């Protein structure tokens with residue numbers, strides 16, 4: 001059961017059970033909650049978020065083998081990533097995407113990452129719910145692990161679907177900023193971004209940690225300073241780190257206390273960095 005907490009940003013006027021945050025910083029508007037994403041989303045206020053980034057379970061932990069640092073390792077990420085039936089995967093995706101649709105502000109957008117294991121279900125669920133898909137970004141991982149079976153092409157990309165709330169909604173796209181990032185040429189939907197750097201994992205490892213550069217581009221392209229960002233499967237907190245760095249408020253959920261602790265350490269370190277910058281500026 002969820003514990004009771006005062007002044008909780010997830011509360012609705014009629015809600016009795018208010019979850020207590022795992023970690024909170026009220027002045028920066030950062031809140032992490034431990035629990036099931038669907039339950040937590042159901043408790044949250046409608047139309048509160050400008051941007052949602054979701055990196056849900058891809059459901060690819062089926063006992064396969066991959067290559068990591070030159071060694072054969074099992075592909076399993078954890079219990080949370082074990083594959084149920086296709087129908088169950090689709091039901092799960094439909095449930096959380098429907099809640100996110102309710103939580104997005106009218107002009108807000110959602111970004112969802114995935115691979116062939118889940119992204120077609122995510123895309124179909126989005127269209128069924130009424131989202132308008134804006135782009136399917138191909139994230140090229142530049143130096144992906146080799147394919148050990150030698151019977152497929154090396155898996156070198158992940159897909160990130162970007163969608164707005166409805167066909168008619170007006171969404172934010174910081175076009176000029178993206179163009180300027182790309183040497184004054186229009187930013188394309190193929191993003192070449194290497195996996196997370198070693199220093200991004202200095203507080204510990206998450207098996208599917210996203211690179212900071214990926215979240216930097218997503219957040220800067222589709223939100224403004226002071227906006228509120230939600231990540232319902234926040235893991236090691238990459239979205240929270242970038243939201244903090246870029247002056248956005250942040251709400252993150254995860255089932256795992258271990259991963260949330262990693263997220264907390266990373267966000268605290270980012271807050272310290274911001275304080276140092278402020279201090280040096282004042283001096």
Ligand SMILES: C[S@@+](CC[C@H](N)C(=O)[O-])C[C@H]1O[C@@H](n2cnc3c(N)ncnc32)[C@H](O)[C@@H]1O
Pocket residue numbers: 035036037038055056057058080206208209210211232233234235236237238239253254255256259
């Ligand atoms: C793909 S990972 C996210 C990684 C994250 N983007 C990062 O950079 O670290 C998915 C996360 O979802 C969490 N998770 C899985 N099922 C969940 C659920 N039903 N509710 C909340 N979190 C869940 C897992 O613990 C895992 O950390």
